[in-house]
Amino acid sequence: MAQGVKQFLKAQLSAFVGGMVDYAIMICGVELFELPISTSIVISGAIGAVVNFSINRYWTFKDEQTKVGDQLWKFIIVVIGSILLKSQGTPLLTDITGIDYRITRLMVELVVSLGFNFTLQKFWVFRKGASKE
Numbered sequence: 001m002a003q004g005v006k007q008f009l010k011a012q013l014s015a016f017v018g019g020m021v022d023y024a025i026m027i028c029g030v031e032l033f034e035l036p037i038s039t040s041i042v043i044s045g046a047i048g049a050v051v052n053f054s055i056n057r058y059w060t061f062k063d064e065q066t067k068v069g070d071q072l073w074k075f076i077i078v079v080i081g082s083i084l085l086k087s088q089g090t091p092l093l094t095d096i097t098g099i100d101y102r103i104t105r106l107m108v109e110l111v112v113s114l115g116f117n118f119t120l121q122k123f124w125v126f127r128k129g130a131s132k133e
Contacts, residue, residue, distance in 0.1 A: 007061070010060040011060045011061075011118050011121065011122065013060075014056050014059065014060045015052060015113045015117065015118070018051040019048060019109060021044075021047060021048045022048025022049075023044070023048075023106075025040075025043065025044035025048070026041055026105065027102065028040075030101070037091050037094070037101050038087040038090075038091055041086050041105070042083055045082065045083035046083070049075070049082075053072070053075050061122070061126035063126050066126075071125055074125040078116075078120045078121060078125060081116065081120075082112055082116060085112045085116060086109065089108040089112070090104050090105045090108050093107060093108060
């Protein structure tokens with residue numbers, strides 16, 4: 001399997017694991033603690049991001065040579081963008097379509113994960129030699 005395809009699949013698995021943590025916490029926040037959807041997504045997104053960063057750094061992109069701080073500040077910027085897109089996009093799509101938030105969250109997650117997170121993580125956060133910028 002080509003290295004790029006293998007890395008893409010590993011990144012998607014990492015996103016899936018982090019996303020499952022994120023999604024479960026979001027549902028608990030809304031259903032158990034009666035938090036607004038956006039607030040719950042912000043909290044769950046931050047926790048899911050920790051899981052995702054750890055898996056990506058040590059397994060997906062295998063970049064332990066770069067100082068963690070050099071990657072972490074970039075990752076935090078990506079996570080903030082991702083959380084903003086998801087926390088605003090999910091309620092908006094729910095309002096527009098009338099579809100349950102649990103479904104629209106998955107729809108928004110797919111777009112954000114593939115179109116935003118993977119691209120920025122591969123070519124900016126975990127890019128080899130990124131600490132030399």
